[in-house]
Amino acid sequence: MTKLPKLKAVDFFCSGGGMSFGMQEAGIKILAGIDFDISCKETYESNITGADFIHADVFDLSEDYLTQRLSLKKNDDELVLIGCSPCQFWSIIQTDKSKSSKSKNLLKEFRRFVEHLNPGYVVVENVPGVLRKKRASGLSGFVRLLKANGYKVHFDVHEVSEYGVPQHRRRFTLIANRVTPIEVAPIPLSGNKVTVRDVLGEHNGFPKVPQGHKDDTPFLHRVAGLEKINLERLAMTPKDGGTRLAYVDNEELAPKCHKGKKDSFKDIYGRMWWDRPAPTITTKFFSLSNGRFGHPEEDRAISLREGAILQSFPIDYVFKTNSIANTARMIGNAVPPKYATAIGKAIIENHYNAV
Template sequence: MKELKAVDFFCSGGGMSYGIQQSGIKVLAGIDFDESCKETYEANINGAEFIHADVFELSETELETRLSLKTNDDNLVLIGCSPCQFWSIINTDKKKSEKSKNLLIEFKRFVQYFNPGYVVVENVPGVLRKKEESGLEGFIEWLNTSGYTVHFNVHEVSNYGVPQHRKRFTLIANRVSSIEISPISSTKKKVTVREVLGEKNGFPKVAPGHKDDSDFLHSVAGLNELNLKRLAITPKDGGDRLSYVYNSELAPPCHFGKTDSFRDIYGRMWWDRPSPTITTKFFSISNGRFAHPEEDRAISLREGAVLQSFPIDFKFSGSSTAKIARMIGNAVPPKYASAIGEAIIQNHSNAI
């Protein structure tokens, strides 16, 4: 059997590429408009090239020549995990992300040209709810009429070995067989925060504002006096803002006396559950349930990465905490990516 090979569009720091590579598929290249991802990507994705390009300006023939690709290649996997802020239910500036809404349509252009054996798309569930506006509906129709067997659904990544609750839309299409391929789920119980964080897993106790300049990046955002007071009375292991909801000094004015919404803000993670969804703002306790289960601080950069299922020695490079956190939060969890890759390999082995 010839080796499967993949090109990862919108690769960012390489979460999808790393997981696909770990499953046994060779990653030829990752393509991204953000050049700051290059150092992280190439440090972790062995043998792959980082292509700094705007997909709106990149031509099919240019990519074909650069990577020595062939059309109608059964062994080629094209992956498109386009930035998803425009279709997210999380409040974001839609004007800033408006251009990204058409990225799936641009990815379709490359799929039509190369006609690969396999196509993978991963995104927020909102892209399915808005499938006509996002271009997903037309893409699926084209795949169906072009000889592909298409699987698409919303999957919960904690069912695939990721210690985090995160729902993601995933499409896997193949024209190598008539079998519908879906990610291979883990038969084990869900991985919890306790199994990956804490001192026994190599995370020493640190104070808010701790800086770690080593590759381990156990760096933690600082906290002002008010937030320190809030965490001091927030119960360990899953406590939330209800512990001070009627305290006029500690409760945010917009939340004072309100017990029926936004309970995750300033909340602690639970030890014995998967973490909540790791967003690009996971280093800030005011943006979700991102406080450590026990220590009076937000989780560190490395803790967020581990909850995304990155290996503990994955090297991140960035000029600021916020930029590294964005790379981590936007990533496809590598263990989930591996589940996709394993399903493709299994199908390919049976079909060839």
């Protein structure tokens, strides 16, 4: 029996390893993760088997150095290059873009390594705004390059709840395949979508805890504290999907900027629904004032571990960080691992059908 080749990948902008872990679960060997944030190193290495964490700014990383360090070969059909760069600059969320302006060129930097190595497969995952700004983000030129080099290119915006992630989240995804003439796309799951009830609650191992609950164990069922007024607001918010509209006209409880306003910012201070996928898990998911991040039943925001579960990290995924904010940022910025697995399985299926 012919031994099947082992696909292997290098994950640029790897952060805490969401994409790497999902690809690893699919059956792809992760050679290395690259990130300029050294605080990701412990988390990445604790979860990604045998991978090398390379602490580097991609702007300063040379193609020859990476090739030599990882013993990579050019034109390797079994190599996957992954580039899921930080995406705040291209997000539709109206925030100050000055801090993230450097990130707008990360796709162009990733392109250098694709040109140099000409791997069998290329994967890019980002916010839908990259597709809306194809020329400015460098996407148009990147796709032209790939097609000119013989890649069959799939790129589209996908809803991750179609792939087993218990969360609504729309993500731009590009998969380029040089091994076969087939357009490779993530493989969706059949059946019902995974909901909050399917993964959270006491029946899933999450004991009831109050706001401000401390948990320094690896389980990290840790919850941000709430001011008295936010506790009162949440107490008035109906269970299972309730919103701030419950107190929108209350002189004492309604925030001044929202008082009497019933048609905007409905998710702020809201509760999740039990029987729907969660809303998009952002880097601020631990805060009630930043979205519909209230527990469906308990008077608190969701915990760090609950946020990770809604991102589809396994319950025993290890996070090595030093604060609620840093952990939440790593979780919220991650590629949902189950979505990454859907991408990895599509690549594997294509590759082994070609062998």
